[in-house]
Amino acid sequence: MNFNAILPLLVLASSLVPGMIIFFLPESRIRLRTTLNLTGAILKLLLIGYMLWGVQHDQSYVFRYNVLPDLELVFKADALALLFVTLSAALWFLTTLYAIGYLEGSPHRSRFFGFFSFCVTATVGVAMAGNLFTFFVFYELLTLSTYPLVVHRGTAAAIRAGNIYLVYTLAGGAVFLTGIVWLYGLLGQVEFTPGGVAATLGLEYTAQLQVIFLLLIAGLGVKAALVPLHGWLPQAMIAPAPVSALLHAVAVVKAGAFGIIRIVYEVYGIEFAQTLNLLMPLAIVASITIIWGSLRALWQDDLKRRLAYSTISQVSYIILGVTLFGPAGTIGGVVHLVHQGIMKITLFFCAGNYAETLGIHKISEMNGAGRRMPWTSIAFSVAAFGMMGAPLTAGYVSKLYLNQGAEMAEMAWVSWMLTASSLLNAAYFLPILYRLWFVNQPQKWLQERIRARGRWETHGLLLIPPVVTAVATLGAGIFADTGWSPLFWVKLIAEMEYLP
Template identity: 70%
Template sequence: MTANELLPLAVLASSLLPGLVIFALPESWIGVRTTLNLFGAVAKLGLVFLLLAGVHAGGSYGVRFEVLPGLDLALKADALGLLFITLSAILWLFTTLYAIGYLEGAPHRSRFFGFFSLCVTATMGIAMAANLFTFFVFYELLTLSTFPLVVHRGTDKAMKGGTIYLAYTLIGGTALLTGIVWLHHLIGHTEFAHGGIAAALGAEYAGQLKIIFLLLIAGVGVKAALVPLHGWLPQAMVAPAPVSALLHAVAVVKAGAFGIVRIVYEVYGVEFAQTLNLLLPLAIIASITIVWGSFRALFQDDLKKRLAFSTVSQVSYIALGVALFGPIGTIGGLVHLVHQGIMKITLFFCAGNYAETLGIHKVSEMDGAGRRMPLTTLAFSIGALGMMGAPLTAGAISKAWLTDGATAAGMDWAIWVLWTSSLLNAAYFLPILWRAWFRPVPATWPEEHIPQRGWRETAWLLLLPPVVTAAMTLASALFADASISPLAWARLIAAREYVGLEAP
């Protein structure tokens, strides 16, 4: 086996092997567990950077194992997959640091970090899947590995939220599998390919291909939280803050959005999908989700639920970008996959800090939080402003490209959707910032909930991750033209991967 075949397997093993060992560790072996967690996260990041350099230079990385005649478990590391892989690897490191600090003294940490590692392994497998069969295997592994994380606390509320999550995702998995089997029956394989594979069947199969497209999009649309398949996401907010961050920014919803990208571009092909009139319905569903998620967020007093409905809205920016026929919309959707991740993980880290340090769980309890936790609140403010699309933030870059993409595609109505969403973003984020920075601290606030100021406002393992990811939110905009920026990589994907598209 060559080095180019071993490297994708090493990326999987860097989280899988530590995770399996962690399952067997006694709870008291804190140092060993922490060392394994951090070693796996750092090793994965180093391996991903090797892949990045190789793929950027035109290298090819992949490995294939025959399961049955004509059915392979296959991995490949291409530019599109690496966009998702790099995001996940970077954010996994910071989520690991955060989780170590957040769960200090909590029970069942070996179980938590074991499934945590399996979750990241599944995410990497999804990103590197070379065909729909492999995608499905890791997609379902992601479902099974995240369920124990959602129900980690073991309360009745946690079990209810986890059961709802499992029901939604298993139904979605059934739809996805049905579509994959049907397509395999028609074509004989389900390999991802530049320009897609469905066009080879011809117009006489158009009716069946439309139904298969619906099944595939519904299957991944559950995890992507497309309306009306989004009901599990707010319920899953009973999970600990590191899990919420993982669900929203690193793994589950991103896996669904990434699946939409793969299906449109490398199963159907964007041009054939446009010929079958599949992109406009996808754009409409994404637009409804964008507005509906933002609208529902307005009425949530629970901070994590407000952020959850924000995710419902923001992730569909990716689907909308995919559905805007043309390279500009494509770039906008792809770069938002990264930008939404770093902004949303910042917000969930901060929400966890408020809960753990000040006992704050609701928007109505945020009065004076900025004076008590200025660095956490500054990071939260940057993430929130980014979600609104404020200048000098990552969100502004995403929305500018999506707006230009809608114009180029002749879909001016989509611009109104984006503007409406931005106004609603401001309507549900600005009251939080107003309360945190400008409302007085309640006189009834217990003394034990008042931390010291500055860098000691909370544990450093809880403070460092949101500060760094908030800085990344700004850096992604300030250095958007740099050759290593998420925007530059999204443009590289559009130029390399998609037949018929020339990146501007």
């Protein structure tokens, strides 16, 4: 076995092995635990950097292992996989830093970081899965490894949220499994291939393929929080802030959205999916989700709940882009996978900072926080403008391509819907920004746990990650046309799908 085949395994191991060791560390070994965490995260980034270079130079990284004589576990670091892997590894690194600061002095940290590492391993596995079976394996591992994080606080409310989370995700997983086994029965092994593999079956299987598509999308739609399968997401925000950040930006919802990308482009193939009339219903569901999430977000006073509904809405941009037939739609949808991730993680980091530093959980309590915590609030504002699609931010690029995609697919109603959604985004983000910057601060903060010291408005480890991701939000918007932007990479992927 050559090095190129082992590389995907090493990427998995770089978070799995530290996670396993951390489980058995006593609570007091803080330094060793931090070292392990960061070594793993940095090692993963280095390995991925090497693979990114390699893929551009026509290297391929494929690992195969036979679980059963005709059932393979396949890891493949193709362009799409690397997009998601890079996103999750980079954000994992930042979230780990953030979590170390956030959880300082709280109990059960070994357990927390152990499952945290497992969660990232599962996400990376989902990203690099080379066929549906492998994808499912890691998709379920993701459910199992995030449950302990959701219930981490051990309060009655956390346990209840955990129950709801499990009911949704396990039921979704079961439906997904049925679809996968059925498709395997028809096709043999279903390996992800640009352009799709289902077309070989031909049109006499139309009805079966439509039902299978429904099963697969329903299973993935639970994690991607498609309405009406989204009920777990606002509940799950009870988890500690780093977990919410990771759940909303990278791990769970993205695994669902990424799965839908794989199903449409690399299992069914966009053209065959169009032939089977599968894209239009999915576009409608995604649009309903976009509007519904935004509307619900308007009425939430709890900051994290408002952000959670915003996630429901924003993740469906990805799915909408996928359903717009044509390269521009594809680019808009897939690039939003990255853009939404960096913007949403910024917002959740900031929400955690307000809660940890000043005890602010509600939007009505945020008056004047901008003066007390300028850096956090600037980061928050940048990400919020990104979400609205303001120019110079990553969100602008996504919306630009989505609108183009809607035009190319001749779906004018999608353009209208996108405009409406942008207005709604503004309607629920601008009042927050107004309170942050233009309303006077109260006499006394609710619960000022961390005092400002010189330049540091809060704990340094809490401040650096959101600032970095906010800069990335701007960078991805301003330097969108350079060779190092997510957009550039996504254009490569789109070329592969549409050029035969």
